[in-house]
Amino acid sequence: MNFLRRLFSGRLWALIRKETQQILRNKQIVFLLLFPPTVQLLVFGLALNPEVTGLDLGVADYSRSADSRELVAALVENDVFQVSTFEESQAALGDQVRAGRITAGLVIPPDFSQELSENQAAPVQVLVDGVDANTAGIAQGYVEQIVNRYNQGLTTPPSGQPESLPIETQVTFLYNPGLLSSWFFVPGVIGVVLTLTGSLVSSTTVIREKDVGTLEQLLMTPAAGWEILMAKIVPLFVLLLGDVLLASALARLVFDLPFRGNYLLFLGLSALYLFVCIGLGIFLATLAENQQQVVLTSFFFNVPLIQLSGAIAPIESMPPFFRHLSFFDPLRHYVQIARSLILKDVGIDALWVNILALAIFAILFLGVSINRFRAQLS
Amino acid sequence: MRRIFAQFLKELSQFQRDRLTVALAFLLPLAVLLIYGYAIRLEAKNIPLSIQDFDNSQLSRGYVERIFASQQFVPAPLLDNDPTLAIDRGIAKATLVIPPDFSRTIKDKDSVEVQVLVDGTDVNNARVIQNGIRATTQFFLRSDNLIPDRPRPQVVAEVRLWFNPGREEAFYIVPGIFGVILWVFPSMLAAIATVREKEQGTIVQIYASDLSAAEWLLGKELAYIAIGIGEALITLVVAALLFGIRIQGDPTPLLVGTIVFLAAAVAFGLFVGVRTGNQTGAVQGTAIAGFLTALLLSGFIYRIDNIPFPLSALSNVIPARYYILITRDALVRGTGWAGVGFAPLAIALIGGFFFFAATRILHRMQFSD
Numbered sequence: 001m002n003f004l005r006r007l008f009s010g011r012l013w014a015l016i017r018k019e020t021q022q023i024l025r026n027k028q029i030v031f032l033l034l035f036p037p038t039v040q041l042l043v044f045g046l047a048l049n050p051e052v053t054g055l056d057l058g059v060a061d062y063s064r065s066a067d068s069r070e071l072v073a074a075l076v077e078n079d080v081f082q083v084s085t086f087e088e089s090q091a092a093l094g095d096q097v098r099a100g101r102i103t104a105g106l107v108i109p110p111d112f113s114q115e116l117s118e119n120q121a122a123p124v125q126v127l128v129d130g131v132d133a134n135t136a137g138i139a140q141g142y143v144e145q146i147v148n149r150y151n152q153g154l155t156t157p158p159s160g161q162p163e164s165l166p167i168e169t170q171v172t173f174l175y176n177p178g179l180l181s182s183w184f185f186v187p188g189v190i191g192v193v194l195t196l197t198g199s200l201v202s203s204t205t206v207i208r209e210k211d212v213g214t215l216e217q218l219l220m221t222p223a224a225g226w227e228i229l230m231a232k233i234v235p236l237f238v239l240l241l242g243d244v245l246l247a248s249a250l251a252r253l254v255f256d257l258p259f260r261g262n263y264l265l266f267l268g269l270s271a272l273y274l275f276v277c278i279g280l281g282i283f284l285a286t287l288a289e290n291q292q293q294v295v296l297t298s299f300f301f302n303v304p305l306i307q308l309s310g311a312i313a314p315i316e317s318m319p320p321f322f323r324h325l326s327f328f329d330p331l332r333h334y335v336q337i338a339r340s341l342i343l344k345d346v347g348i349d350a351l352w353v354n355i356l357a358l359a360i361f362a363i364l365f366l367g368v369s370i371n372r373f374r375a376q377l378s
Numbered sequence: 379m380r381r382i383f384a385q386f387l388k389e390l391s392q393f394q395r396d397r398l399t400v401a402l403a404f405l406l407p408l409a410v411l412l413i414y415g416y417a418i419r420l421e422a423k424n425i426p427l428s429i430q431d432f433d434n435s436q437l438s439r440g441y442v443e444r445i446f447a448s449q450q451f452v453p454a455p456l457l458d459n460d461p462t463l464a465i466d467r468g469i470a471k472a473t474l475v476i477p478p479d480f481s482r483t484i485k486d487k488d489s490v491e492v493q494v495l496v497d498g499t500d501v502n503n504a505r506v507i508q509n510g511i512r513a514t515t516q517f518f519l520r521s522d523n524l525i526p527d528r529p530r531p532q533v534v535a536e537v538r539l540w541f542n543p544g545r546e547e548a549f550y551i552v553p554g555i556f557g558v559i560l561w562v563f564p565s566m567l568a569a570i571a572t573v574r575e576k577e578q579g580t581i582v583q584i585y586a587s588d589l590s591a592a593e594w595l596l597g598k599e600l601a602y603i604a605i606g607i608g609e610a611l612i613t614l615v616v617a618a619l620l621f622g623i624r625i626q627g628d629p630t631p632l633l634v635g636t637i638v639f640l641a642a643a644v645a646f647g648l649f650v651g652v653r654t655g656n657q658t659g660a661v662q663g664t665a666i667a668g669f670l671t672a673l674l675l676s677g678f679i680y681r682i683d684n685i686p687f688p689l690s691a692l693s694n695v696i697p698a699r700y701y702i703l704i705t706r707d708a709l710v711r712g713t714g715w716a717g718v719g720f721a722p723l724a725i726a727l728i729g730g731f732f733f734f735a736a737t738r739i740l741h742r743m744q745f746s747d
Contacts, residue, residue, distance in 0.1 A: 044674060123534045134547060138509060316425070
């Protein structure tokens with residue numbers, strides 16, 4: 001009771017009000033709270049897309065027959081490829097691939113149609129630009145599937161349906177049946193946005209006071225160190241919570257994310273993650289002398305945090321060392337929580353490891369940064 | 379000319395006096411190279427796959443064995459006989475469900491349907507899994523002679539992967555990192571240096587002197603291009619040592635492209651620095667913005683053709699987009715000028731615009747104050 005009375009009687013409350021006013025009066029911080037998160041979320045959500053469609057295909061058709069045209073038609077049928085150029089010769093086709101103007105080239109030899117009609121194997125060559133290894137691999141898989149289907153069509157008895165294979169694989173995509181890439185990226189980007197904004201805004205508010213020298217004035221007041229810090233953290237926390245709401249509104253309205261899990265749980269865990277971000281921001285501010293150094297050092301922390309989190313490229317694809325290293329990345333745990341709660345309908349029982357990790361990081365980051373801050377105060 | 383050179387020297391000596399900045403200027407690019415170069419991989423290997431085999435016959439076991447033999451999948455446990463539970467928990471990425479009449483149907487020369495449940499969260503690997511299972515199923519059918527004999531008109535596609543037959547993802551990612559590093563750091567350093575002159579008021583001395591805006595900016599421009607060249611060389615050497623990246627073919631497009639690109643990056647930094655007054659937070663915001671555009675709108679990770687309309691227009695004015703074409707060509711394809719001749723021109727155009735804008739702004743301030 002005594003503690004509560006102290007909490008709201010006067011001093012701390014007054015400090016909190018002072019900090020809030022200071023933040024809201026600073027247009028720059030209000031701007032940082034609103035503008036970058038919105039833009040980042042939209043740009044990330046729209047721009048990151050691993051889809052493999054509309055690959056530019058060049059064709060060198062020496063056969064010029066009905067069969068060869070049918071093969072080309074089969075390749076472009078489901079939009080993985082689009083024919084962008086017909087070349088006279090294989091060499092010219094090769095030049096197009098070399099110059100990077102087409103991703104794949106199809107060479108159909110002159111005796112293609114003849115071989116088919118004589119029931120022989122008819123080889124065609126597909127040149128794929130392998131620079132983009134991932135796209136090339138998926139394109140290769142599609143070419144093989146399309147040619148298999150085409151062959152099945154060839155063996156269709158004139159009257160009947162194309163016969164089906166002995167094993168037909170029926171693939172169902174769970175959680176994201178349309179394979180919308182924004183559904184993968186946006187939950188992760190919410191985490192990225194909170195990290196960038198949270199650490200930026202909290203380091204700015206602390207370093208400002210260092211820069212301007214008002215920290216000394218605060219120290220001369222009877223307020224204790226913990227009160228000064230609490231007064232800094234509480235308004236930041238509330239404002240950043242507003243960013244969580246902003247981000248989820250955008251995710252819901254613009255990207256149509258399903259939010260299948262418990263939304264309150266999502267909010268609560270986002271709040272937990274905000275403490276990590278604030279801790280990181282204060283830590284950066286204690287590390288640096290001025291704001292320029294904060295800029296550079298924040299890169300040092302934010303780049304690995306984001307990259308190892310799986311927000312931009314999947315963790316499962318990383319080499320083992322980095323996959324293990326990612327467990328020490330708080331953002332990784334938050335991204336996993338956000339994806340699970342937004343896309344899957346899972347509860348605490350599937351997420352408790354990540355929640356525990358977040359809690360530990362929050363305590364650790366806040367603890368270390370508060371300690372350093374207090375050491376610098378005295 | 380002499381005055382520009384004096385500015386250039388002054389700028390360099392000022393730069394090397396700030397030890398922390400010097401250290402960060404050369405360490406940060408390496409850190410970015412290491413993290414991106416090693417940690418960005420799109421295609422998963424060793425995908426955990428759980429199996430629910432209701433048939434449990436010799437044939438179905440053979441099928442399962444064949445699927446794991448491809449090295450693409452590793453077995454994951456099936457939880458509580460529920461095909462989706464392991465995927466919910468993230469223990470498996472996919473579950474293959476083999477129906478009870480699997481072997482009987484196949485022996486009856488009929489078609490049987492196997493269910494594959496795939497975690498669709500990771501969109502890219504969902505496709506990789508689908509293709510992988512289909513390909514191994516096809517392979518299993520052929521190797522076990524289960525495809526019914528048929529007349530033989532068969533198109534055989536011989537797929538050749540050029541430039542990167544082993545499909546090493548590093549050959550795609552590492553050249554792209556150059557575009558990010560050499561954009562972000564030179565522009566950030568230039569912006570910080572310009573803002574610092576404003577904050578400390580030394581810019582007023584420039585206003586008072588008879589040095590013109592263009593001369594002052596050119597001195598800075600040259601100094602940070604020089605620093606950028608240092609960063610480029612270090613990055614190239616480390617990339618060669620760690621990732622086996624070599625310059626292929628004609629080195630001149632890379633040389634010209636890099637210098638033009640650095641010039642554009644520094645010009646952008648100067649523009650930001652001149653523009654934003656003394657709010658370092660704004661510089662910080664711009665640094666992040668520059669970083670994000672170089673990362674997201676340049677085709678660094680995913681294909682640039684996938685960016686939808688309003689953003690795709692924006693990506694046309696992102697110099698990193700053109701520079702990455704140059705580095706990918708110079709470090710992987712080796713085609714030379716024939717492939718990327720227009721790229722340095724596009725970069726120069728954008729860089730020239732920023733430099734011109736910075737000169738204009740500074741010029742105006744010089745006289746209004």
